[in-house]
Amino acid sequence: MPFFAYSFFFLILPSAVVLIGAFQDDKGGFTTKNISEVIHTPQYRHAFRTSIEISLLTAFLGGVLGLLMAYAAVKRGTPRWIRPTLSTFSGVAANFAGVPLAFAFIATLGTLGIVTKYMRDHFGFNPYEHGFSLFTFTGVSIVYLYFQIPLMILVIMPALDGLRAEWREASSNLGGTAYHYWRHVGIPVLAPSILGGMVLLFGNSFSAYATAYSLTGGAINLVPLVIGQNIGADVLSNPHLSQALALGMIVVIAFSMTVYALLQRRASRWVKR
Amino acid sequence: MKTRISFSSVVWLFVGAVYFFVPLIATLLFSLKTGPNYSYSLSAWSQVIHDQEFWKTVKLSAILALESIVLSLGLLVPTAYWVHLKLPRVRTYVEFVTILPFVVPPIILTVGLLQLFNNDLHAPVWYLGQPYTFLVSAYVVLAFPYVYRSLDAGFRAIDVHTLTEAAQSLGASWRTTFFRVIIPNVRQAALSGAFLTLAIVMGEFTIASLALFNTFPVYINQVNQEQPYEAASLSLLSFLITWAAMAGLLLVGRPPRSGRRRFLIVPARQTR
Numbered sequence: 258m259p260f261f262a263y264s265f266f267f268l269i270l271p272s273a274v275v276l277i278g279a280f281q282d283d284k285g286g287f288t289t290k291n292i293s294e295v296i297h298t299p300q301y302r303h304a305f306r307t308s309i310e311i312s313l314l315t316a317f318l319g320g321v322l323g324l325l326m327a328y329a330a331v332k333r334g335t336p337r338w339i340r341p342t343l344s345t346f347s348g349v350a351a352n353f354a355g356v357p358l359a360f361a362f363i364a365t366l367g368t369l370g371i372v373t374k375y376m377r378d379h380f381g382f383n384p385y386e387h388g389f390s391l392f393t394f395t396g397v398s399i400v401y402l403y404f405q406i407p408l409m410i411l412v413i414m415p416a417l418d419g420l421r422a423e424w425r426e427a428s429s430n431l432g433g434t435a436y437h438y439w440r441h442v443g444i445p446v447l448a449p450s451i452l453g454g455m456v457l458l459f460g461n462s463f464s465a466y467a468t469a470y471s472l473t474g475g476a477i478n479l480v481p482l483v484i485g486q487n488i489g490a491d492v493l494s495n496p497h498l499s500q501a502l503a504l505g506m507i508v509v510i511a512f513s514m515t516v517y518a519l520l521q522r523r524a525s526r527w528v529k530r
Numbered sequence: 531m532k533t534r535i536s537f538s539s540v541v542w543l544f545v546g547a548v549y550f551f552v553p554l555i556a557t558l559l560f561s562l563k564t565g566p567n568y569s570y571s572l573s574a575w576s577q578v579i580h581d582q583e584f585w586k587t588v589k590l591s592a593i594l595a596l597e598s599i600v601l602s603l604g605l606l607v608p609t610a611y612w613v614h615l616k617l618p619r620v621r622t623y624v625e626f627v628t629i630l631p632f633v634v635p636p637i638i639l640t641v642g643l644l645q646l647f648n649n650d651l652h653a654p655v656w657y658l659g660q661p662y663t664f665l666v667s668a669y670v671v672l673a674f675p676y677v678y679r680s681l682d683a684g685f686r687a688i689d690v691h692t693l694t695e696a697a698q699s700l701g702a703s704w705r706t707t708f709f710r711v712i713i714p715n716v717r718q719a720a721l722s723g724a725f726l727t728l729a730i731v732m733g734e735f736t737i738a739s740l741a742l743f744n745t746f747p748v749y750i751n752q753v754n755q756e757q758p759y760e761a762a763s764l765s766l767l768s769f770l771i772t773w774a775a776m777a778g779l780l781l782v783g784r785p786p787r788s789g790r791r792r793f794l795i796v797p798a799r800q801t802r
Binding site: 258259260261263264267268269270271272273274275278322325326328329330332333334335336339343345346348349350352353354355356357358360361362363364365369370371372402403406460464466467470471481484485488489496499500503506507510511514 | 552556559671730733734740754768776
């Protein structure tokens with residue numbers, strides 16, 4: 258089948274080259290030197306730590322906020338048109354990433370951004386004099402949330418639809434309050450989907466390159482940016498080092514995807530087929 | 531019984547709307563503040579429209595998108611058909627391969643492709659040196675998860691076996707069956723995949739910039755360094771392209787969910 262031939266050349270083989278290359282020295286012999294160099298160089302360790310921290314933070318915040326917004330849209334009493342509108346906007350926002358997103362935030366919250374200037378002129382408060390900067394950990398997190406929250410909304414909506422009205426009625430017929438309902442029914446049923454969504458968000462932000470690159474110009478130390486710099490400095494750098502870094506990324510992402518698949522299986526138990 | 535919208539719902543939806551719209555409005559205002567003393571003017575927009583480089587890069591990205599759409603549909607429609615018709619056992623492998631691009635993000639794919647084709651195989655310049663070949667080969671891979679999933683949903687919704695057997699028992703060849711019966715029935719799903727691919731390719735920055743090709747997003751990033759007002763208008767234009775692709779997606783409708791939709795047979799009208 259042409260599909261398998263194509264995937265072999267342009268997906269499987271390049272991935273295999275990265276995985277194998279991580280364990281090769283200049284002459285093609287086997288070595289673990291690259292891996293140990295990644296582990297023992299403070300800059301690389303710091304990059305992995307920052308990447309993981311930023312992904313954990315935006316996955317958690319994005320997960321919680323996305324859940325609250327999605328629930329607000331599907332809740333009884335909310336006008337019907339809100340739900341499809343929210344999912345359309347989420348579909349757009351989740352796909353709006355990279356260079357234009359970074360720039361939209363520079364125009365909003367950058368040093369000369371519209372919102373920054375508005376706060377300065379009308380409230381006498383310049384966030385840049387109070388330790389805020391768009392080009393740091395905090396700033397990158399705020400920008401990442403712009404695609405993380407919508408992704409969570411898209412992922413969690415079907416699960417929220419799975420919460421059946423009968424369960425709520427059954428709970429209140431038995432004398433349960435809203436607290437009892439959430440404590441014993443809602444949260445336990447939703448938990449795998451919520452966690453699964455957050456894990457997906459984690460991988461999503463961990464592998465992001467373009468947004469952080471064009472926002473900070475490479476000033477923030479994240480693993481994908483370090484790999485990008487290594488490719489850019491092609492002539493001098495050791496390609497096997499980038500491959501070792503890439504291997505580290507694949508391990509983290511593969512781990513989170515596996516957790517996601519397991520949680521998804523668990524979550525589908527309550528979804529009507 | 532009519533329940534009113536709860537207070538907390540209003541608050542959260544409001545927060546969401548503010549977070550979504552403020553950056554867009556700010557970008558628009560920013561792109562217009564080009565007159566003397568921060569007065570409004572359209573000069574950034576007119577400069578963008580009259581910039582040759584803008585049209586060149588948009589055109590390049592559009593061609594790449596078109597190529598990627600044709601190639602990925604050409605690869606995946608027959609594959610999805612075959613899997614649904616004859617080889618359900620292979621499904622796991624196909625699904626695994628099409629989900630792999632989520633595990634191997636663009637940055638790593640770039641490392642692998644450059645190492646493989648540049649350092650190891652010394653691929654010819656007509657492949658490596660051109661966006662039409664090198665970038666497209668990577669973009670098709672990036673589109674795999676989206677295109678395959680939407681096609682898979684499309685094929686689930688129709689009865690592949692009955693349609694194929696009906697066509698063949700009426701004397702249709704494999705070609706006729708595929709082009710006249712199967713394709714019209716999964717057209718919606720294929721179009722959804724195409725619009726998603728369009729959105730991906732028009733916004734892809736990582737691979738293009740590391741492989742040194744001047745596509746639309748790479749151009750925006752370049753402008754970003756020196757001309758902030760023009761960059762603001764370009765960002766909005768890029769956002770509009772994403773919008774257009776998503777609107778297209780909604781217009782063709784989501785691929786019908788299995789079970790809920792009626793059994794679809796588009797009569798092969800032209801069969802003589």
